[in-house]
Amino acid sequence: MLQVPLNSLQTKAKDFVGNKRKAGLKIRCFFSATGEDDTGAVIVQTAPGKVVTHRGGTITLPCRYHHEPEDVDPNHIRIKWTKVSDAFQFEDVFVELGRQQKAFGSYRGRVSLERAGPGDASVIIHNITLQDYGRYECEVTNDMEDDTGFVNLDLEGVVFPYYPPSGRYKLNYHQAEEVCRQQDAILASHAQLHKAWLEGLDWCNAGWLEDGSVQYPISQPRVQCGRKDSPPGVRNYGYRHKDDECYDAFCFTSNLNGRVYFLKRFKKVNYLEAVKACQRDDAVIAKVGQLYAAWKIQLLDRCEAGWVEDGSIRYPIVNPRTRCGGPEPGVRNLGFPDKKFRLYGVYCFQSRKANLAL
CATH class of the missing domain: 3.10.100.10 (Mannose-Binding Protein A, subunit A)
Incomplete structure (x- = not known):
């Protein structure tokens, strides 16, 4: 197997980002810093694993940074938080540059920096909603140098299967999103459905998940649910056509106010x-x-x-x-x-x- 030194990869990555910035392009780096170097880089560190809360709660998404060298004017530091979907779509959450701050969309009035000390880029989100569940990117930029880290926000709650009064397998993806919303929920993620399966959820009808895939959890294999001799697990039909194909829905909800x-x-x-x-x-x-x-x-x-x-x-x-x-x-x-x-x-x-x- 060909082995490439880590410092060589870091140098090539920095050259690639720098060249693209010179060309006026926005680059997102999907790797986390694991060490330091002497190139003047910003080093970002985020918590491993995930942070867990519930709807209506308050949570801190941890993120810290430092410089090599360390004598950098704080007014030149830009901190930006972004929510990243499974399809690598980006939703701006919060940005700060010097004394200027801005929160975006549904995060307005709910987001602020923790400010626990120098190098703290952690963000606090108040009044957590179901839609806040997911993966967040912490990006720290100093002039031409930047680094990113990721934090996964999980919610305590429950997954439930749903079909409308018209019967089973009547919902395309967009209709599935809507019926979950109408019932005080959102489409569940694969991770949420898998956790529900581990807790015993057994359902023999396939349903949409938030990433556009169609799956169903089987704890007790049987003939009518994908062969009796197949092992327990979450059956996966893969990604289906969101407009033309119809299934049930797996919804997720959390704490009640x-x-x-x-x-x-x-x-x-x-x-x-x-x-x-x-x-x-x-x-x-x-x-x-x-x-x-x-x-x-x-x-x-x-x-x-x-x-x-x-x-x-x-x-x-x-x-x-x-x-x-x-x-x-x-x-x-x-x-x-x-x-x-x-x-x-x-x-x-x-x-x-x-x-x-x-």
């Missing part, structure tokens, strides 16, 4: 009556993602079927027991009955703000 509860009533109601009943209780009918979050994170356990926002009938079981839908914990789904004539209970969601006002 409020609570889901089963509304106690003397009689069962149809869908429209269920919506009005939650409104009279200073709440709204719960979305599917909210019910899953309440089950997974708040450990909601209720052996009573009730309406949720999409017109389906569901109930959450943490402690499986007789007559409560089988031996495994989960959110039971009884399908989409007639909204006008079928009668059930209802699950409501009350935001924390509304709850404090009571």
Whole structure:
């Protein structure tokens, strides 16, 4: 095997970046610094692994830098944070040059530098959203020298399979994105689905993931789910045509800014009556993602079927027991009955703000 010295690669990389900058092109370097050299470079160091939080939380994405030599005017240092998607698309998050700062898009008002001391480029993100999940690039630039590091932001939460009232395999990629959003969720990533599989998720219908691939998790191999003699795992159909092909969706949601509860009533109601009943209780009918979050994170356990926002009938079981839908914990789904004539209970969601006002 041909071996090339690391310092030779670093020199060639710096020459390549410098030449491209002279040509007026923007270059992104997808390697992290592992040591120092004597070329006057900026050295960036980020935390290995990932940082974990939940929706609504505050998190610091760690990033530090230093120079060789160290006597550099701080006003000449540019710090830039960018979110990087799996398709290597870039979303600007925050930039600082000297005393000038700017946050971009949905990060406005939520992002600031930590400033724990010289060489600290760590950024703090407040009021974390589902869309904040992903990979971030920390780039530090001093005149013609720069370096980058990466931080992975993970969220605590739950993955759940979803199909609409029209039935299974009815969603193209864009429709899958939308139905997850409508149910207080986002399309899950492969890493999130794989983690859910490790925790026992078993689902025999293929669904879209956020990167445009179609996959499904199998914990108990069987004939109708890709051969009985195949090993357990996450089955992968690969990247599919986002406009023309239709599957289900795997959605991901996280912490709730409020609570889901089963509304106690003397009689069962149809869908429209269920919506009005939650409104009279200073709440709204719960979305599917909210019910899953309440089950997974708040450990909601209720052996009573009730309406949720999409017109389906569901109930959450943490402690499986007789007559409560089988031996495994989960959110039971009884399908989409007639909204006008079928009668059930209802699950409501009350935001924390509304709850404090009571």
